Amino acid sequence: MIYEPSALAVAVFLLFVGVTLAISFRLGAQAKSSQGYFAAGGGIPWFVNGIAFAGDYLSAASFLGICGMIAFYGYDGFLYSIGYLAGWIVALFVIAEPIRRLGKYTFADALDSRFNSRAIRLSAALSTLVVSLFYLIPQMVGAGALVKPLLGLPHWAGVSIVGAVVVLIVVTAGMASTTYVQFLKGSLLVLFSVWLTVLILQRGLAVDERYRASVGNPFAVQQTLRVTADGQRLVNGLPQGKGPGQADFFPVGHVSKLPDGKLETGPLGPIAFLRTLQQSEVVLWSSATTTELDGSRLTTYSQRAVPGSEILRPGNSPTFKGVRSDKLQDKLNFLSLMLALFCGTASLPHILIRYYTVKDQAAARKSTVVGIGSIGFFYILTLYLGLGAMTSGAIDVTNSNMAAPLLARSMGELLFAMISAIAFTTVLGTVSGLIVASSGAVAHDLAESFVREPLTDHEKIRIAKLAAVVVGVVAMALGILFEKMNVNFLVGWAFSVAASANLPSLVMLLFWKGTTRQGITAAILAGMVSSLAWILLSEDTFKDVYGLPPEQAWAPFSQPGIVTIPLGFLTVVVVSLLTRPPKREADTD
Amino acid sequence: MAGFHPATDTTPEAASPRRTRLGLWLFATYLALYSGFMALNAVAPERMEQTPWAGVNVAILYGMGLIFAAFVLAIMYEALCRRIDRQDREPGGDA
Numbered sequence: 094m095i096y097e098p099s100a101l102a103v104a105v106f107l108l109f110v111g112v113t114l115a116i117s118f119r120l121g122a123q124a125k126s127s128q129g130y131f132a133a134g135g136g137i138p139w140f141v142n143g144i145a146f147a148g149d150y151l152s153a154a155s156f157l158g159i160c161g162m163i164a165f166y167g168y169d170g171f172l173y174s175i176g177y178l179a180g181w182i183v184a185l186f187v188i189a190e191p192i193r194r195l196g197k198y199t200f201a202d203a204l205d206s207r208f209n210s211r212a213i214r215l216s217a218a219l220s221t222l223v224v225s226l227f228y229l230i231p232q233m234v235g236a237g238a239l240v241k242p243l244l245g246l247p248h249w250a251g252v253s254i255v256g257a258v259v260v261l262i263v264v265t266a267g268m269a270s271t272t273y274v275q276f277l278k279g280s281l282l283v284l285f286s287v288w289l290t291v292l293i294l295q296r297g298l299a300v301d302e303r304y305r306a307s308v309g310n311p312f313a314v315q316q317t318l319r320v321t322a323d324g325q326r327l328v329n330g331l332p333q334g335k336g337p338g339q340a341d342f343f344p345v346g347h348v349s350k351l352p353d354g355k356l357e358t359g360p361l362g363p364i365a366f367l368r369t370l371q372q373s374e375v376v377l378w379s380s381a382t383t384t385e386l387d388g389s390r391l392t393t394y395s396q397r398a399v400p401g402s403e404i405l406r407p408g409n410s411p412t413f414k415g416v417r418s419d420k421l422q423d424k425l426n427f428l429s430l431m432l433a434l435f436c437g438t439a440s441l442p443h444i445l446i447r448y449y450t451v452k453d454q455a456a457a458r459k460s461t462v463v464g465i466g467s468i469g470f471f472y473i474l475t476l477y478l479g480l481g482a483m484t485s486g487a488i489d490v491t492n493s494n495m496a497a498p499l500l501a502r503s504m505g506e507l508l509f510a511m512i513s514a515i516a517f518t519t520v521l522g523t524v525s526g527l528i529v530a531s532s533g534a535v536a537h538d539l540a541e542s543f544v545r546e547p548l549t550d551h552e553k554i555r556i557a558k559l560a561a562v563v564v565g566v567v568a569m570a571l572g573i574l575f576e577k578m579n580v581n582f583l584v585g586w587a588f589s590v591a592a593s594a595n596l597p598s599l600v601m602l603l604f605w606k607g608t609t610r611q612g613i614t615a616a617i618l619a620g621m622v623s624s625l626a627w628i629l630l631s632e633d634t635f636k637d638v639y640g641l642p643p644e645q646a647w648a649p650f651s652q653p654g655i656v657t658i659p660l661g662f663l664t665v666v667v668v669s670l671l672t673r674p675p676k677r678e679a680d681t682d
Numbered sequence: 683m684a685g686f687h688p689a690t691d692t693t694p695e696a697a698s699p700r701r702t703r704l705g706l707w708l709f710a711t712y713l714a715l716y717s718g719f720m721a722l723n724a725v726a727p728e729r730m731e732q733t734p735w736a737g738v739n740v741a742i743l744y745g746m747g748l749i750f751a752a753f754v755l756a757i758m759y760e761a762l763c764r765r766i767d768r769q770d771r772e773p774g775g776d777a
Contacts, residue, residue, distance in 0.1 A: 186705035368737035
């Protein structure tokens with residue numbers, strides 16, 4: 094779909110970027126030491142840190158990906174909300190206090206607290222970089238998706254703008270500016286999502302007139318996109334455009350039937366909205382792509398009237414089809430993803446380093462409670478935002494990531510401007526957290542492992558800033574390459590790698606005295622390599638990344654967590670038992 | 683804006699094992715709830731379509747219930763940890 098740029102949206106966006114950069118430059122002078130740069134001096138108030146947790150965590154995947162998935166498939170997107178939030182339980186009850194007690198700047202600090210091992214630091218730094226890069230891709234893709242309607246610029250321009258602004262934020266003031274940008278973003282995201290939800294409920298549900306006009310043969314209504322061998326885009330047989338002799342996709346998403354033959358409901362309460370939708374019928378769109386003999390690729394988008402009771406049950410999307418499948422592999426794929434979401438949160442390096450920005454363990458605990466409250470509340474709202482988008486008549490059938498901003502546009506230009514700018518800030522907040530985590534891993538863990546003398550504060554910060562620029566550039570390149578993938582899907586992979594590589598060693602270090610440095614190092618490497626290999630050999634990667642037939646994939650199902658997380662635990666136990674220090678044997682004797 | 687002062691951890695260290703035990707119990711409680719959700723989806727997905735209350739189906743009720751349960755358990759944990767810390771600071775308190 095071709096979007097008209099909005100001057101108001103541009104103005105709000107520029108205002109947000111200006112405020113963000115002003116915060117960064119103001120705090121820059123206070124972050125001259127390693128403690129200031131990597132951990133904001135440990136002086137962030139717990140409430141601010143809790144909302145910053147929300148700002149850090151509620152990424153493009155949460156806002157754009159989940160809303161888009163619910164808008165396209167229904168309940169399945171909400172499964173991500175449930176899994177993402179459940180992961181915070183592991184963070185609060187198992188990880189929060191010990192990691193604050195044991196660590197200083199990075200996740201490797203906690204892992205290495207008992208051993209002083211170069212191998213642990215190297216493997217933990219490597220894992221931080223891999224997980225952060227996996228997580229950065231969907232954020233960058235989200236940025237590109239947003240900038241199209243906001244500024245009327247191409248995808249690569251959005252990715253580059255976000256990359257440049259974030260690198261500037263991180264380089265100027267490190268964790269301090271990142272925290273306050275995330276606090277601002279977290280607050281605004283929750284507040285405006287509440288506003289949008291209230292408007293959705295006020296609007297209620299209504300049968301779309303356009304659907305009623307075509308009621309004689311609704312299933313025949315299609316839209317097509319043909320991309321010719323020389324790159325020309327034809328929509329419904331005409332060149333894509335808004336001018337004469339051109340065609341563009343029309344916005345979709347409407348209710349086709351309401352209960353009791355009503356044409357509109359008027360304002361609805363939160364429960365009544367869900368109940369009414371359960372008894373209604375909504376038109377959803379699916380797509381199929383074929384390659385023609387002339388080398389062109391034809392994508393056909395077809396509409397299908399679906400009962401609300403089907404929309405509000407799990408198992409409609411390709412990702413969660415396993416719920417309703419009879420195949421064991423599909424069931425395992427579903428369980429594997431839900432396990433990765435549960436275990437992944439407490440293993441994400443950019444979340445873990447936020448525990449070092451508060452003064453003590455009690456503050457770490459309190460800020461996690463605030464984080465759970467604000468994040469959980471937002472995730473409940475995602476259900477309404479997604480379903481609101483699904484029935485808004487404003488959806489771009491070619492791009493699920495645009496569902497939330499386009500829903501806002503259907504409510505008015507000001508709201509669209511605010512939501513788009515907030516979504517953009519959402520990307521800024523999460524990406525800056527990821528880049529701080531990566532640069533900390535490079536400067537504090539990698540670089541110190543390779544030099545004999547401890548680095549000075551000045552050297553460490555200089556390396557961190559350089560690393561931030563390099564990681565930012567790599568993230569931009571990957572964000573451009575992965576343009577077409579659903580951002581939520583990519584985040585699922587990041588969670589799998591994080592949970593497989595980091596959680597087993599962290600949990601075993603905290604709860605088993607027999608853990609050795611070799612066990613920790615082996616578990617990180619085994620979890621990381623096995624989950625990465627599994628993903629690279631999976632059906633989804635064959636289809637969406639390599640463009641190969643999915644049946645050629647080697648992995649039996651796409652999500653690795655159910656195999657690779659236990660493998661990580663097994664590795665730490667077996668290797669630790671094999672490498673027990675001789676002293677312990679003497680004691681036993 | 684926060685000033686960058688050296689952080690001093692005032693959390694009572696002696697009470698740490700009690701807080702850890704409490705955390706593990708609450709974690710186990712939530713794990714049971716979450717596992718039930720996953721199992722119900724995997725084994726009996728048709729159950730998720732039933733509408734036991736207010737015309738809203740089990741999938742939504744259970745899903746929202748999990749989100750609320752996380753918040754309630756988090757608040758409980760914080761309140762109980764504060765009590766444990768307070769007891770620890772009192773003269774003659776648990777150590």
